Amino acid sequence: MKWEENARAAVNHLPFAERRKAVARAETAVLKAGKNIVSPADIEPFLPKPPVIGEYESDGYRLEVCSGGNSCHNRVHQRGEGGETGEDDSPDRLVQGVRALLDNAALGDFLRSHGNGPIRIHQLFRVSVSQCPNACSQPQIRDVGIIAAASPVFTENGCVQCGACENACRENAVWVDADKEASVIDHERCIACGACISVCPTGRIGKGEAGYRVMIGGKLGRHPRLATELPGIYDVEAVLRLLFLCLDEYKQKSTKRKRFADIVVEEKDSLPGRLAAALHEMKTPG
Numbered sequence: 001m002k003w004e005e006n007a008r009a010a011v012n013h014l015p016f017a018e019r020r021k022a023v024a025r026a027e028t029a030v031l032k033a034g035k036n037i038v039s040p041a042d043i044e045p046f047l048p049k050p051p052v053i054g055e056y057e058s059d060g061y062r063l064e065v066c067s068g069g070n071s072c073h074n075r076v077h078q079r080g081e082g083g084e085t086g087e088d089d090s091p092d093r094l095v096q097g098v099r100a101l102l103d104n105a106a107l108g109d110f111l112r113s114h115g116n117g118p119i120r121i122h123q124l125f126r127v128s129v130s131q132c133p134n135a136c137s138q139p140q141i142r143d144v145g146i147i148a149a150a151s152p153v154f155t156e157n158g159c160v161q162c163g164a165c166e167n168a169c170r171e172n173a174v175w176v177d178a179d180k181e182a183s184v185i186d187h188e189r190c191i192a193c194g195a196c197i198s199v200c201p202t203g204r205i206g207k208g209e210a211g212y213r214v215m216i217g218g219k220l221g222r223h224p225r226l227a228t229e230l231p232g233i234y235d236v237e238a239v240l241r242l243l244f245l246c247l248d249e250y251k252q253k254s255t256k257r258k259r260f261a262d263i264v265v266e267e268k269d270s271l272p273g274r275l276a277a278a279l280h281e282m283k284t285p286g
Contacts (some may be wrong), residue, residue: 001027003038010043016167018073021199022046048073056099060107060119065095066130066137074132076148076194077210094146094212095129097240102127105247115257122221123257125250127243133193140226141218143260144246149192149233152185153208159183165196165205174205192233211235214242216271217264225261230272238279245278 007026011019025046030038054065102125111119128139129146139145152174159182166175166183173189174196176182183205185196192213196205211233218227234242246260249271253263264271 001030001036001038004040007038007040007043010040010047014048015170018048020164020167021073022048054095057124058103058108060105060109060111061102061125061127062121063095063098063102064126064128064137064142066128066132066135072131074134074193074195076132076150076192094236094239097236098127098129098146098243101240101243101247105251107247110251110254111257114255119257122219123259125247125260133191139215139218141220141224142227143217143219143250144243145215145218145227146239147213147215148211149213150194150197150210151187151192151208151233152190152194152197152205154183154185155203155206157203157206159204160202162201164199164201168195168199170195209233212239214239216246216275217261219259219261225265227261228264228268228272230275241279242275245275249275 011022014022022043026038026043029046030036030042035042056063056065105125107125108119111123115123126142127144127146128137128142130137130139131148133147133149135145135147139147159176161176161178161181161183163176169175170193171189171191173186173191174183177184183196185205192209194207194210197207200206212235213229214234215227215229217225219225230242249267250260250263253267254260267274
């Protein structure tokens with residue numbers, strides 16, 4: 001298919017995997033329209049758009065949300081998409097739950113009762129939600145960071161060795177093994193971004209465990225610290241339970257407006273295990 005020069009220039013700067021997807025989608029749309037030349041107007045709807053960062057600041061907390069809207073090709077979950085349980089794991093439902101927990105925690109009153117003077121911005125409890133591992137809302141440096149995730153698994157469908165999964169994976173975690181005549185996944189390298197799932201033409205690579213990764217205790221400032229990731233991928237209900245437990249831990253252990261990251265460091269040998277045990281207990285009937 002022919003391309004106008006300006007249209008081709010618009011995609012040439014994209015990474016290979018994103019360029020390939022944009023080109024394929026544009027050419028399909030042009031063919032359906034009965035044309036044979038791709039113009040800049042034809043490619044524009046399929047170019048990745050910058051994510052929108054929603055910021056919600058209230059008394060005692062700050063919530064930052066990468067929307068991962070329909071124009072973002074990197075988002076892991078579609079809006080309204082159900083997880084393995086069929087429940088709504090969409091970002092809207094998650095964010096609504098996170099905001100409700102933060103509001104109910106009355107963190108402004110808590111901070112005022114544990115220190116003198118105005119509450120400074122670095123003392124706010126900060127939560128971040130990102131819809132892909134690109135993490136535009138910076139969950140790795142927040143008190144609680146949440147990142148959408150979908151772990152790939154092999155289905156019974158056949159592999160045609162097209163290499164689409166290999167081209168889409170930025171971590172080199174999936175490739176076509178010529179001897180096995182099929183794709184191979186290195187789960188140690190995989191960060192559950194879902195890219196290989198979305199490009200597989202036969203459905204050989206499907207969605208396994210899906211939900212959100214959770215990390216705790218990140219911060220910037222004088223002594224910056226990257227958040228500690230909790231093992232596993234959690235559904236919306238489990239993420240909200242973990243946030244509730246983190247807020248409870250913070251309010252029990254923070255004195256003189258101590259940062260949650262400092263509490264995580266002090267409790268690094270026990271806190272992740274206690275969170276996991278408490279989450280399991282909440283899931284277990286009776």
